[in-house]
Amino acid sequence: MNGWLHHLPILPVLLPLLAAALLLLPGETRRGVRAAMALAATLAQLAVAIVLLGMADGRLTPAWPGDIAVYALGGWAPPFGIVLVVDRLAAVMLLLSAALALATLVYSLARWERAGTHYLSLFQLLLMGLNGAFLTGDLFNLFVFFEVMLAASYGLVLHGSGATRVTAGMHYIVVNLLASFLFLIAAALIYGVTGTLNMAELAQRVAQLSGHERTLFDLGALLLGIVFLVKAAAWPLNFWLPAAYGAAAPPVAGVFAILTKVGVYGLLRFATLLQDVDAPAPFGGDWLFYCGLATIAAGTVGVLAAQKLVRVAGFLVIVSSGTLLAAFGFAGTTLTGPALYYLVSSVLASGAFFMVIEMAERGRTVGADLLAVSAEAFGLQAKETSSEHPDEMGGVAIPAAMAFLGLAFFSCVLLLTGLPPFSGFVGKFALIAAAIAVPPEAPFLHAVLFGAALLLSGLAGVIALSRLGIRVFWDSERPTPRLQWLEAGPAAALVLLCAALALGAGPAMDYFDATARALYDTRAYVDAVLPAAGAGATK
Numbered sequence: 001m002n003g004w005l006h007h008l009p010i011l012p013v014l015l016p017l018l019a020a021a022l023l024l025l026p027g028e029t030r031r032g033v034r035a036a037m038a039l040a041a042t043l044a045q046l047a048v049a050i051v052l053l054g055m056a057d058g059r060l061t062p063a064w065p066g067d068i069a070v071y072a073l074g075g076w077a078p079p080f081g082i083v084l085v086v087d088r089l090a091a092v093m094l095l096l097s098a099a100l101a102l103a104t105l106v107y108s109l110a111r112w113e114r115a116g117t118h119y120l121s122l123f124q125l126l127l128m129g130l131n132g133a134f135l136t137g138d139l140f141n142l143f144v145f146f147e148v149m150l151a152a153s154y155g156l157v158l159h160g161s162g163a164t165r166v167t168a169g170m171h172y173i174v175v176n177l178l179a180s181f182l183f184l185i186a187a188a189l190i191y192g193v194t195g196t197l198n199m200a201e202l203a204q205r206v207a208q209l210s211g212h213e214r215t216l217f218d219l220g221a222l223l224l225g226i227v228f229l230v231k232a233a234a235w236p237l238n239f240w241l242p243a244a245y246g247a248a249a250p251p252v253a254g255v256f257a258i259l260t261k262v263g264v265y266g267l268l269r270f271a272t273l274l275q276d277v278d279a280p281a282p283f284g285g286d287w288l289f290y291c292g293l294a295t296i297a298a299g300t301v302g303v304l305a306a307q308k309l310v311r312v313a314g315f316l317v318i319v320s321s322g323t324l325l326a327a328f329g330f331a332g333t334t335l336t337g338p339a340l341y342y343l344v345s346s347v348l349a350s351g352a353f354f355m356v357i358e359m360a361e362r363g364r365t366v367g368a369d370l371l372a373v374s375a376e377a378f379g380l381q382a383k384e385t386s387s388e389h390p391d392e393m394g395g396v397a398i399p400a401a402m403a404f405l406g407l408a409f410f411s412c413v414l415l416l417t418g419l420p421p422f423s424g425f426v427g428k429f430a431l432i433a434a435a436i437a438v439p440p441e442a443p444f445l446h447a448v449l450f451g452a453a454l455l456l457s458g459l460a461g462v463i464a465l466s467r468l469g470i471r472v473f474w475d476s477e478r479p480t481p482r483l484q485w486l487e488a489g490p491a492a493a494l495v496l497l498c499a500a501l502a503l504g505a506g507p508a509m510d511y512f513d514a515t516a517r518a519l520y521d522t523r524a525y526v527d528a529v530l531p532a533a534g535a536g537a538t539k
Helices: 004-022 031-056 088-109 119-135 139-157 163-194 199-208 211-231 241-247 250-256 259-273 287-305 309-329 336-360 368-378 401-417 423-437 444-473 485-503 505-519 522-529
Strands: 069-072 083-086
Touching (some): 004 031, 004 069, 004 083, 004 119, 031 069, 031 088, 031 119, 083 088, 083 119, 088 119, 088 250, 088 259, 088 485, 088 505, 119 139, 119 259, 139 250, 163 199, 163 211, 163 241, 199 259, 199 522, 250 309, 259 336, 259 522, 287 309, 309 336, 309 444, 336 401, 336 423, 336 505, 401 444, 401 485, 423 444, 485 505
Antiparallel strands (some): 069 083
16 A cells, blocks of 8 residues: 555554643643644544544555555564554554543543643543554553553543542552563563564464473463453452542543453453464453453442442443453354444443533532431431532533433433443343354353343442432532533533444444454454565555
């Protein structure tokens, strides 16, 4: 492929990197200039992601041979050079992260980016790490992009002030630093026995290992799987998530909704590349399926026990990760397409929900939910007062603010619990239908357990959100929250995207099924990556 189009795969990494650097130049007082720069960079990433998605699907011309693009940096051909690989799955994840990032960035510009310094630069670096993790074709650079993403997330999770935020943020940082240390050990072991970290070449060389070399590789793969499970918030490695997400600023928690899916992406990518070489746990066997069920169970218990909406949202993120892990661990490939559809829906809905929660709870005291619990226990009537910081709730109140918040909250409940008519229902229904179909290699018990887990987790979500929603919306003494259009618009846009995903469920599901088939075609991926050569070569 000739011309500027062959440089498209590098743009999702370059654009946020350049934007992060340029955003440091204007002073903190020039908020309008900095906001315009951040918006322009994020819109450009969204546009590039849309083009890459169309080219990976073969609908835009010129399309790549085999619908896979390989970009060799510096002219070094793989496996010796660094490569970026764009296939259907990578393109989907790029578009999802760009759409979520745009919504949360606009929400941030209302007032949240002013709560600390360098928010917009950290936000762009987070996007750079996310995009690079989805695009990279080798294990070491996956580690590099993970660290870029995590380093930015450390600053974002601590953005603002407060002891609770600092405490939860420190737990989040320590856990991820330990996971990063395990990642280095895993990469060293894998490179020591295979002599490569290129993912495509790994798929070939692992089959040639035997004896103690294969044992060392399996140990490295096990450590790598643990790292991915930490990132995916799998049980019992997810204790850090509800507190960290609950304490973070709402737009930060919203964009963090996709961070757990980076771990799920890593598990899925390596599991498919190692599918023909008797992959060790958690990439092979039923281990991932049962880990997913345990994660759903832990998240469901947390949803029922939580007394704050933002913690419920955090546990629902855990439930969504467990659902994806169980689906990808299901024998065969039948559930992969519906699981990808569910992934997109859950990320968009979770991002919207974190923002809706913050808007809905404005004007409530910090301990309002705990006061309500005490009132219920002792037969008292808890009184909630306005926010301790009314000056932070600036902005012109939009018309019918409570009606908007009620509708947005109700829509998010339907999406996250899997009730009709939104995409959450379509995704769960497709998953259960695919599980009931039971491919010959999958036990019927797996379908029963998986279906029961989805239904019970949805019921728990309805119960918990209904209980807490009543406390928030049926308080006649609380003043109407003041909302800006910059806040209401992004949340509404994400909900509408989920509605559009439900209306276009047929074409969307066809695309995700095609993505699943391409993902499990390991030979096509290997053949696309290894022959690529030349500066910026694409195949």
